[in-house]
Every structure is written in C-alpha cells, then in structure tokens.
Amino acid sequence: MIELIDIEKTYQGKQGRIHVLRGVTSTFARGESVGILGQNGAGKSTLLRILTGTERPSYGKVRRHVAVSWPLGFSGSFAGSLTGAENLRFVCRIYGADIDEVTDFVTEFSELGPSMHEPVKTYSTGMKSRLAFSLSMAVRFQVYVIDEALAAGDVAFQRKCKKIFNERRSGSDVVMVSHSIDMIKEYCTRAGVLHGGKLTMYDTIDEANEVYMRVVS
Amino acid sequence: MSSQSSFPDAPASTPLIESTFENNLRLMWQVIFGLMLRESRTRYGTSDLGYLWALIDPAVQMVVFWIIFTMMGRGVPVPTSMPEFLVTAMLPYFFWRNCTVRGASAASANLPLLTYPQVKVFDVVVARVLLDAATIVVVVIIFVVALKFLLGLPFTGWLRDPIVLAEAVFTLFYFSFCSAILSSSLGRIWSQWAVVFSYASRPLYFTSGIFFTLGELPSSFRALAVYNPIAHMLEWIRSGAIPGFISNLYDPLYIYGWATIMLFIGLVIDWVLRAIGHSEESH
Known part of the structure; x- marks a missing residue:
C-alpha cells in the first residue's frame, strides 16, 4: 500500500x-x-x-x-561508456538482485545478444529501450510504475513486452x-x-x- | 509468440522493503558498493590509461618543483630528499582536493542515478571518497617503489613512526570525507560552488605547507599559517613518515574540530534539503 x-x-x-x-x-x-x-x-x-x-x-x-519500481523502461541512468551488461550490474547491485540471473534473463529477453557487451552509446534508440524494458521486468516489484510509455522496440517486441508485463501484473499492481x-x-x-x-x-x-x-x- | 514458455525464466529477486536498521545498513552498503564500481569504470572513460593521470599529475608537479627548488638553491628543511619532502605533502593535499572537488558535483553529475530512491547524495559522496582513497593508496605504493628504484630511498624512509602515520592518514581520510560532504551540500544549494572552490582553493596549494614546514616559518607567518587545518594535516603526516622529522606544531584537535564542524554543517544542509523536498538540478 x-x-x-x-x-x-x-x-x-x-x-x-x-x-x-x-x-x-x-x-x-x-x-x-x-x-x-x-x-x-x-x-x-x-x-x-x-x-x-x-x-x-x-x-x-x-x-x-x-x-515500487522505477518508471518502466527508464534508461536515464545508463552510462554511455559502459556496456549493457555493466549498466545492468549496477541496477542489480542497488536492488540486491542476482547479477547472473538478471543478466541471463535480460540478454535473452531483450534479444540484444552479443551487443550486451558493447558500450551503450553504440546502441540504437530501440536497442536501448529494449535493454531498459527487459531490466524493468527482471526485478520483482509489488507496484510497477508507468510514465506514459509501456512497451519498447518494434511492433513484434512491443507485443512481447505487453505479454510479459501481463504476466508480471498477476502478482503486482x-x-x-x-x-x-x-x-x-x-x-x-x-x-x-x-x-x-x-x-x-x-x-x-x-x-x-x-x-x-x-x-x- | 503464442505460448507462455517463449519467455526466459524470470529472476525471482525482490527488493528489500522492510525498513529495519539491519536492512537499511545492508541496502546502503549495496548502493555505495555499486556506485563505487560504476564510478571506477566511468570516471576516466573506458580507457584504463585514464587512471595513469592519478599518477602522472602528482609526478609531474613533484618533478617541476624539484627542479625549481634545486635551481633556486633551496635546501630541504627536513632530513630527507626533496622528492620525499614534496610527495609526503602533495599526495595528501591532492587527495583532499579531489575529494572536495568531486563532492561539489556529486549531486549534479549523478542526477539520473538519484531517480532510484535508495541512491542518496550522501552515498555518492561516500563512494567517491572511497574510490579516491583506494586510488591514493595505489599511487602512494607506486611512488614509494619507484623512488626506491630510481633514487634508492629505502622503504623504511617512509615510516618514522608507523602509529603516528596511521593516525595521520586516518585523520586525512576523515577530514577529506567531511570536506566532501560539506562541498556536496554547498554544490546543491549554490550552482557556482564548484567554480568558486576551484579558484578559492588555489592559494591553499602554496600556503598549506607543501613547500615548507611550519617550523621554518618566521613566527609572524606561522601565526597565520596555523589557522589552516590542511597545514596541520600535512605537518602531521610528514612527522609520521619522514625519519628525523618530529614536529609538535600540529594540533590533532584543531583538525578534528574543523572536520566535524564541516560534516555537521554538510549534514544539516542535506537534512534541510530533504525535509523541504529540494529538487536537484544539473549545472
């Protein structure tokens, strides 16, 4: 509450x-x-x-x-000089989440593959938002906060976002x-x-x- | 995209929410540790060469003043070589200065990270000071080893009294931390603070005893110099490090007084800013 x-x-x-x-x-x-x-x-x-x-x-x-989550898909904290995987580790550390688990999940869900180990500044807007959204789904919150935008990426990925978000919603508000x-x-x-x-x-x-x-x- | 199994296994991590003293302490350490690792990778960009600057900067200054003093015919006021005399004061001075400068931008340079409610400006300052402390320890070791091989300065030549030195170094860390906390608070309420500090602190480089000891000053100058807590600090460190140099002109209580008052003011400003819901701004 x-x-x-x-x-x-x-x-x-x-x-x-x-x-x-x-x-x-x-x-x-x-x-x-x-x-x-x-x-x-x-x-x-x-x-x-x-x-x-x-x-x-x-x-x-x-x-x-x-x-309570950070606003879904928040990517403002990503340092451009750090790789996707490194940026993710910082968020895991401050939320006490398991780094290996989260890395596996995000790598697979975001479909970033080897790009996870490239600096974020080399990412396209779509790649960055896919990373951010996947990370938002990797920590269990009781309340998810959405500021206007829910889904990320292209139409197919947006569909995937909505689907996993609906799964998350079963136990969260x-x-x-x-x-x-x-x-x-x-x-x-x-x-x-x-x-x-x-x-x-x-x-x-x-x-x-x-x-x-x-x-x- | 039709079955549930199209998703990878979701991590089960749930953040700590119960606000107990133990949880809060653990959360704070998680945050500081995470910030330290992140900052260690971003401070000098991705290039590992960046850290060399922490070494090159004091090395260049040491060599420059060594040459100037030699040409001026100025002797060393303590029974050691000019490089050790300069290094024992320059490295602590740079450490304090770096902590304070980085404190000034702790909030404004990390605005996006403050989006995560568990990340506080205080944590950013602590992380930055710890990272600077780790860096200075490595730099000191490199200097000690390098001067041994280049000039034959023995390792014991840095340890007149290990206990006095340990106390002095601990005090330096505490003093610099307090200074950084105050600097971060001032930086949050006054956007020009970082610039003002960088100008206002310039004279301190020449008046804090990097280039002299308190004992060799004429008494009228010394009466002014002893108002500067950094001069006390440097005198104390040298007194612990340099064999044959024992000074009783530093006052530990004076340094701790300054440090604690700076910490207190810094924390009060932080507390007031939180109470009134101050919004951080980027400068």
Whole structure:
C-alpha cells in the first residue's frame, strides 16, 4: 500500500515558486491498479516521482509499504561508456538482485545478444529501450510504475513486452500516468484526474474520463 | 509468440522493503558498493590509461618543483630528499582536493542515478571518497617503489613512526570525507560552488605547507599559517613518515574540530534539503 498524505510540491522557477501539487491525499491499496489522467504540465510526472521516492514532497507525508519500481523502461541512468551488461550490474547491485540471473534473463529477453557487451552509446534508440524494458521486468516489484510509455522496440517486441508485463501484473499492481484512456482501461481498475494540483479519484474509469474530457475542453 | 514458455525464466529477486536498521545498513552498503564500481569504470572513460593521470599529475608537479627548488638553491628543511619532502605533502593535499572537488558535483553529475530512491547524495559522496582513497593508496605504493628504484630511498624512509602515520592518514581520510560532504551540500544549494572552490582553493596549494614546514616559518607567518587545518594535516603526516622529522606544531584537535564542524554543517544542509523536498538540478 502507498499512502500520500496532504502532498504539496513547489519548485523554484525562474520567476518565483511554482506550485505543482496542492494537497494530494490518496491511498493506493494492494490489489488495485490506478491510472492518473492529466494534461501536460498538470504534475503527473512529479506525482509519480514522489510515489516512487525519487523526490520528496515539499510538504506532506508518503508511506510506502511495498517495493515500487522505477518508471518502466527508464534508461536515464545508463552510462554511455559502459556496456549493457555493466549498466545492468549496477541496477542489480542497488536492488540486491542476482547479477547472473538478471543478466541471463535480460540478454535473452531483450534479444540484444552479443551487443550486451558493447558500450551503450553504440546502441540504437530501440536497442536501448529494449535493454531498459527487459531490466524493468527482471526485478520483482509489488507496484510497477508507468510514465506514459509501456512497451519498447518494434511492433513484434512491443507485443512481447505487453505479454510479459501481463504476466508480471498477476502478482503486482500498476500505477500509471497517461493521457491515453485506452491504456488506462487496459491496465487499471480505478482512475483519477490530476488538475489544478489536486488529485480526484473516481469509482469508474469512465467517470474519470468524463471529468478529464471536460477539463481538457 | 503464442505460448507462455517463449519467455526466459524470470529472476525471482525482490527488493528489500522492510525498513529495519539491519536492512537499511545492508541496502546502503549495496548502493555505495555499486556506485563505487560504476564510478571506477566511468570516471576516466573506458580507457584504463585514464587512471595513469592519478599518477602522472602528482609526478609531474613533484618533478617541476624539484627542479625549481634545486635551481633556486633551496635546501630541504627536513632530513630527507626533496622528492620525499614534496610527495609526503602533495599526495595528501591532492587527495583532499579531489575529494572536495568531486563532492561539489556529486549531486549534479549523478542526477539520473538519484531517480532510484535508495541512491542518496550522501552515498555518492561516500563512494567517491572511497574510490579516491583506494586510488591514493595505489599511487602512494607506486611512488614509494619507484623512488626506491630510481633514487634508492629505502622503504623504511617512509615510516618514522608507523602509529603516528596511521593516525595521520586516518585523520586525512576523515577530514577529506567531511570536506566532501560539506562541498556536496554547498554544490546543491549554490550552482557556482564548484567554480568558486576551484579558484578559492588555489592559494591553499602554496600556503598549506607543501613547500615548507611550519617550523621554518618566521613566527609572524606561522601565526597565520596555523589557522589552516590542511597545514596541520600535512605537518602531521610528514612527522609520521619522514625519519628525523618530529614536529609538535600540529594540533590533532584543531583538525578534528574543523572536520566535524564541516560534516555537521554538510549534514544539516542535506537534512534541510530533504525535509523541504529540494529538487536537484544539473549545472
């Protein structure tokens, strides 16, 4: 379970402080997957970063009783000068995951083969995202966090991503931010709308979508 | 792509989530160790030649000042050779400086890694200092061996009093760590800190006693020089290393006082930044 209690988040902008979240209180219980709708700049990514623990709120409290993933497919931490296998080892170490197991899994699933031992800076965008997605699937989390994008690579690989992700979901929950209602319908049991720095949760996804549509127009 | 068995066996690793003291400590070590290994591969790019710079830099400076001092006709103020006199102060000085410089960019240079919530700026600083400590130990060994074969300086010529030396080296590590922690905190609240430090610290190269001992200074200069904790530090190390050089002009308490105050301020800033949910920025 993740609890957000009265979360405020402000940033120092060039022209004064920007108030992104203005008192978000919400509970993400085990067994339910939550989608968050919101316009660009509504603070969706900020909310996710607070959920995962990357950032701390300016005010308010986060209680996390589950292992929460990094945003699926996150590749920002890869050092270009290191090989795919070396980058993977760092993530294994900080999550206490078995390096051999994860390396075998990622090498096979990502279809990178010998490229695993080439520097990441030589990778194409597709190869990099395949590495990142495979790594996301190699550690068991109770909550998987998705920032807009789920799948990686070409159409065939994307299908493979969705399939393995569905397997992972059998024991885990999802929190995703998106402006695609279809994606939220596919993966979530509940949805909310982030608007004006506040998160409002709705019982059904359709209800959330209706509100979101009114906000957009 | 039709059957479940098309996927490789999934690893069963689940991250630790229970927040006990033991788990937190283990997690912190995992993170520091992982950061150290990662940094050891990225610091100088992929080329192994990169580490030679940790050796070449002090070696070149030592030789340059050796030549200058010889040409000026300046003798060595302690009963040893000019190279040992310079090395015993230059290597510790560079170690402290490197730790502090790397501390300044610990947050801004590792922003993507801070995405993983278990990676804290503190861990990055610790990893960097440990890596620098490992590097300096290797560099010292190479210098000692090289000077033995090039100039016939015996190994015992570096160990006047092993216990005093061990205490001094431990203090150097502690002092440099504290300095790096403060530097990392200042770097997070002031984007110009790294630049300011690199300029502001330049005079210290000439005023910290790399090129003189406190004892040979006229008393009016010495009264100023003893405000500099690094001068105490270098005097202490030389006093432990160089046979025939015993100084009582350094004050361990003064060094520990500086170190601990720097650590305290650094940690308080870190604590405040966390409490207000400060967002790190790249410079």
